[in-house]
Amino acid sequence: MKMPPYLAQKLPILATHWDQIQSQFTVQTMPAGHTLLAEGEVADAIYIIVSGALRLWHNAQGRDITLQFFFENQLVASFESFYLDQPSDFTIESLEPTQVLRLSKVNFDQLRQTYPALETTITRLICERFVTYRNTFFDQLQLTPTERYQQLVQDDPELIERVPLHLIAAYLGITPVSLSRIRTRLTND
Numbered sequence: 001m002k003m004p005p006y007l008a009q010k011l012p013i014l015a016t017h018w019d020q021i022q023s024q025f026t027v028q029t030m031p032a033g034h035t036l037l038a039e040g041e042v043a044d045a046i047y048i049i050v051s052g053a054l055r056l057w058h059n060a061q062g063r064d065i066t067l068q069f070f071f072e073n074q075l076v077a078s079f080e081s082f083y084l085d086q087p088s089d090f091t092i093e094s095l096e097p098t099q100v101l102r103l104s105k106v107n108f109d110q111l112r113q114t115y116p117a118l119e120t121t122i123t124r125l126i127c128e129r130f131v132t133y134r135n136t137f138f139d140q141l142q143l144t145p146t147e148r149y150q151q152l153v154q155d156d157p158e159l160i161e162r163v164p165l166h167l168i169a170a171y172l173g174i175t176p177v178s179l180s181r182i183r184t185r186l187t188n189d
Contacts, residue, residue: 001027004048004101006073010125013115024107029099036076036092036100043081043088045102049074052098053162056090057170066171067133069095069159076100079126095163145174146182 001022008015027050030036037043039059047054054076057066067090070076081088082105103111112118139148149172153160160168169179 001025001101004050004073006075007048010075011118011121013117013121014111017115021111024111025101025103027099028102030094030097032094032096032098034094034098036094037078037081037088037090039089039091040087041081042085043078044105046075046077046082046105046108047092047100047102049076050099050101052100053095054092054098054100055095055163055167056092058090064167064170065173066167067136069163069167069171071158071162075125079129095167140173145172145178146186148172148174149179149182150186 003015003018003022008018014021025048028047030052036047036054049070049072051072054070055066056068056070056076056078057064059065076092078088078090078092080086081090112122139151143151149168152168152172163171165179166176169176172179174182
């Protein structure tokens with residue numbers, strides 16, 4: 001198994017020892033709509049996307065709140081659940097046929113013990129994720145729905161092409177009808 005470019009770039013210590021540690025990872029393939037982790041379950045693995053797309057979302061009394069979308073070469077987990085061994089507040093599901101490398105918590109802990117520098121790198125990656133969440137939160141408070149959509153189109157055109165519009169609406173914190181109106185208005189302007 002070849003090491004994903006994301007891991008080699010973000011976790012160079014693993015790249016150095018890939019031949020010895022690749023057996024710690026398992027390949028998992030799933031169809032669109034597959035749930036990797038359901039809200040309320042305890043996360044027992046971290047995933048690296050080889051191909052496909054995943055969504056991290058929360059069900060707030062029947063309302064879909066999408067926190068983030070993930071694509072090739074990204075690391076995905078419900079980190080709070082994974083680190084604290086507590087039920088996840090989030091569901092992780094595939095948006096399209098997806099292949100991931102799965103690293104179980106047991107294997108992750110073994111790698112951390114074998115390669116202590118890995119802990120620092122993982123902590124940095126988690127901090128980067130939380131900065132992204134903070135920025136998204138502030139955007140929800142400070143920008144209008146139209147401005148949020150325009151920013152998304154500008155910053156992440158791949159997301160616009162690969163994710164269904166009703167999920168983009170959930171990510172932006174608006175209804176699909178509102179998103180349709182925004183798109184129509186911007187097209188006509």
